[in-house]
Amino acid sequence: MLKFYTYIKEITPENRKRVFPMLFDWFYLENPLVKEYFKQVEAIEEADVCILPIDLGFYLSNNRKQEVEQFIAAAKQNNKKVWIYSGGDFGTTIEEDLITFRLGGFHSKMNANTFVMPSFVNDPYSTIITSKWQPLSKNEKPTIGFVGNADGSFSKWVKEALIYSKQVLLRLLKKDFTDNQSFYPSSSMRFKLLDKLRVSDRIDADFIYRNKYRAGANNEAQKSKTTLEFYENIERNLYTFCLRGSGNFSVRFYETLMMGRIPVLIDTDVRLPYHNHVDWNNHCVIATSQNYIEQIVAFHEKHSEEELIEIQKKNRRLALEQLNRQAYFISISKLENSI
Incomplete structure (x- = not known):
């Protein structure tokens, strides 16, 4: 079970469509399968990974870059990995030692810590x-x-x-x-x-x-x-x-x-x-x-x-x-x- 820490204050109805995809299943849908493999912790010291709760582009476009930097700094201070979601058609490249999830980009330009997500489609x-x-x-x-x-x-x-x-x-x-x-x-x-x-x-x-x-x-x-x-x-x-x-x-x-x-x-x-x-x-x-x-x-x-x-x-x-x-x-x- 992977223990994660996030800013719970960001889990609001307004952020439903821009939340980190796994957190969508955890908080909004309360998917039981996801809850078997992930566990939310309230203290950053207890976490395996720190998840930035909202799409990176939303922070940057709303002059909230400082919040992203503070979140990353707190994680690094506690020697925790950071997961970041960069949504949209294009995505945004960020520091190499962070784990970034995005829909696309160019393979030759992406580092080893960049994970491409599938487009999640219904059957x-x-x-x-x-x-x-x-x-x-x-x-x-x-x-x-x-x-x-x-x-x-x-x-x-x-x-x-x-x-x-x-x-x-x-x-x-x-x-x-x-x-x-x-x-x-x-x-x-x-x-x-x-x-x-x-x-x-x-x-x-x-x-x-x-x-x-x-x-x-x-x-x-x-x-x-x-x-x-x-x-x-x-x-x-x-x-x-x-x-x-x-x-x-x-x-x-x-x-x-x-x-x-x-x-x-x-x-x-x-x-x-x-x-x-x-x-x-x-x-x-x-x-x-x-x-x-x-x-x-x-x-x-x-x-x-x-x-x-x-x-x-x-x-x-x-x-x-x-x-x-x-x-x-x-x-x-x-x-x-x-x-």
Whole structure:
């Protein structure tokens, strides 16, 4: 059992959406499984780890950096490890001897104490899909699906450039404390890479392009319809194309794993969860934007139907058992270099 200390005063209804994810399960949901593996202590001297209770970016954006520094100093004075949550698409890099949890970032720039969290997704088979989960058989050609924002127009590129310019300006004005990154027009890049798959005679493509998030759905009926279309596309294709969004990570990657299918991840210097403990090449196709078609075909031809079925089963099991929020932090607490 991992004993933790935190600033209990920050656990308020207003902070519910920005609290450290494990603390959300502990305080707001009072999840019994989490309470089996973690124990709150009132004295910092009794703790194994000190957890900064709120998203780091919230402190920085609200001129509360001094509180973060005081929390870290108190932990160090007592020789305690510090866990920090840096939320949002981009995240913020902080001192090397702290343990930081974030959704994305660039693997080559992150230190060994930075843990990438999964995007915590619900099981569609318990919420929206009524059929029972089944693995797919192997077809002669790899079938690859995609539903989402992919727009190759110049106007879309300009829009993404303007959004990027605004982010740069906010960072220069010290109103945004997230990490700098190069311009990456994700929707435009997605369209470009998908189009090469679409015209390839080595691939069976099943794509639905959207030019708005959720196809512009603005009521619950429309949201349910587009969500079902999204997951049905993943369900009927052995592979799903996954490319980063504005942040350097793909939510679709985790949704594909949850659906028990095989992600095709375009590597943009990503770090995946459990990167030192899971061989992700056994679960997905990881390729560059230069060789992704060849990598998909090679992966498909390399594996027998029985092996592809087993990969699908392993992916769904991995998502259900290790990539949900409760299981993730329980697993992290057990890793030797995290406490």
